[in-house]
Amino acid sequence: MSSISILAVLLCALLCGVAGGLVVTHAGLGATVSSMPPMPSIPGPVDTAGVRTAARAVAQVASTGVCGNGGGTAWPAGNGLYVTAAHVVAGATQVTVSPQGEQPVSASVVVFDPLNDVAVLSVPVSSSRALPLAAVPAPAGERVAVAGFGGGQLGVQMATVIDDGPFLWTGDFPSEASHVTDFVYATQGAEGGDSGGPVVDASGEVIGIVTGGTTETWASGVSNVSADIDQAGLSPSPVSTGKACPPGSFDILGQE
Numbered sequence: 001m002s003s004i005s006i007l008a009v010l011l012c013a014l015l016c017g018v019a020g021g022l023v024v025t026h027a028g029l030g031a032t033v034s035s036m037p038p039m040p041s042i043p044g045p046v047d048t049a050g051v052r053t054a055a056r057a058v059a060q061v062a063s064t065g066v067c068g069n070g071g072g073t074a075w076p077a078g079n080g081l082y083v084t085a086a087h088v089v090a091g092a093t094q095v096t097v098s099p100q101g102e103q104p105v106s107a108s109v110v111v112f113d114p115l116n117d118v119a120v121l122s123v124p125v126s127s128s129r130a131l132p133l134a135a136v137p138a139p140a141g142e143r144v145a146v147a148g149f150g151g152g153q154l155g156v157q158m159a160t161v162i163d164d165g166p167f168l169w170t171g172d173f174p175s176e177a178s179h180v181t182d183f184v185y186a187t188q189g190a191e192g193g194d195s196g197g198p199v200v201d202a203s204g205e206v207i208g209i210v211t212g213g214t215t216e217t218w219a220s221g222v223s224n225v226s227a228d229i230d231q232a233g234l235s236p237s238p239v240s241t242g243k244a245c246p247p248g249s250f251d252i253l254g255q256e
Contacts, residue, residue, distance in 0.1 A: 036101040043158035046145040050204020054131055055147045055156050058197055059099040061107075061121075063092035067245035073148035073197035073210070074121060077229045078130030082107065082121040084196030085211050085220075086114045089121075092241050097123050100154070108238040111231050116224035117211040119196075119241070120232040131198060133229075134205040134222050137164040138184065145200050146210060146217055150191025159188035159199070159217050161207075184208040184219040 042051060054075070061084050062071040072088035074097055082097055089095050089109050096104040111120035138144060138161045146157045164184050184199060190213045199208040199219045208219030 037154045040153075040155045042145070042156045045143050046156070046158045046202055048202045048204070050202060051145045051147070051156065051200060052204075054145070054198055054200045054204045054206075055154065056100060057128060057131055058147050058149070058154070059097050059128075060149050060193075061088055061095065061097055061196060062104065063089045063095045065089075065093040065241070066091035066243050072193060072195035075131050075147075075196075075198045075206070076128035077120065077232075079233065080122055080124050081110075081130075081229065081232050082123050083198075083209060083225060083229065084119050084121060085209060086112055086117045086119045086241075087211070088196050089119050089241050090114065091243055091245055095121060097121060099128060109241050110236050110238060111228045112239050112241050113224070113228050114242065114244070116220045116228070118209060118220055118224055118228045120228050122232070122236055122238075131200070132203075132205045133226050134201060134207045137221060137223075138201055138207040140164070142201065144186060144207060145202075146186075146188070146190055146194060146197060147200065148190065148194035148197025148210060150194040152193055155191075157188050157190070157217075159186035161186050162216070164221065184217075184221055186217045186219065188217055190217045 058073050058075050061074045067090055070088060072084055074082040074084035077083050095107045095109060097107045098104040105123055105125050107121040107123045109119055110122045140161050140163055142161045144159050144161060146159055161184060184207060190210050194210050197210045198206045199210060200206055206222055208221050209225055210217060211220050212218045
């Protein structure tokens with residue numbers, strides 16, 4: 001085949017892929033083409049450009065280790081970092097992140113904070129833009145959105161903040177009585193697979209990260225998340241995720 005024919009084939013593949021909603025990753029002769037999942041239905045009061053950006057930014061996480069196979073949701077924090085819930089990667093020996101429209105890539109856990117149920121992952125090939133962090137906690141009564149892969153499918157739910165402040169775990173992960181100083185408690189339960197997903201306000205700023213809930217959503221607050229992202233920037237080396245597994249009695253939202 002002539003060089004002109006090869007160029008034509010590559011150009012056609014690129015243009016057809018874009019027209020059909022396909023994303024080409026790691027461009028080159030060995031490029032992988034994956035389809036983007038459709039944008040989920042978003043409740044009207046939180047159907048904003050910021051929430052849509054957050055929904056498109058979240059990725060799926062899968063982990064394998066002493067706690068078996070698990071997974072949840074992660075979101076980009078910039079500089080190749082993704083944030084998820086600590087219980088999603090607890091005891092993990094292998095972690096992969098699957099940004100939308102891309103193939104799974106290996107990730108390293110560089111911050112493991114079980115007290116606040118936050119973990120930060122390093123994904124070297126990622127160029128995803130960071131989701132912005134809210135400067136102040138969301139007040140009670142504010143409508144927010146929860147983005148994640150509940151049930152294995154990309155979705156966005158609306159919730160209303162009930163309270164923000166100190167919280168005491170009653171389960172035994174990470175310990176029998178762990179005091180979390182910044183916690184968001186909101187209406188509308190999250191689903192299995194939402195753990196680690198961002199809770200965002202109408203502008204798309206992250207106010208917390210999903211940690212649990214059944215009839216409500218529990219989220220570790222943005223101050224906890226911000227501190228762990230800063231720690232990842234200072235010390236980006238892989239860390240242990242321990243050997244303690246979250247018990248079934250705690251409302252774990254990772255996909256089993």
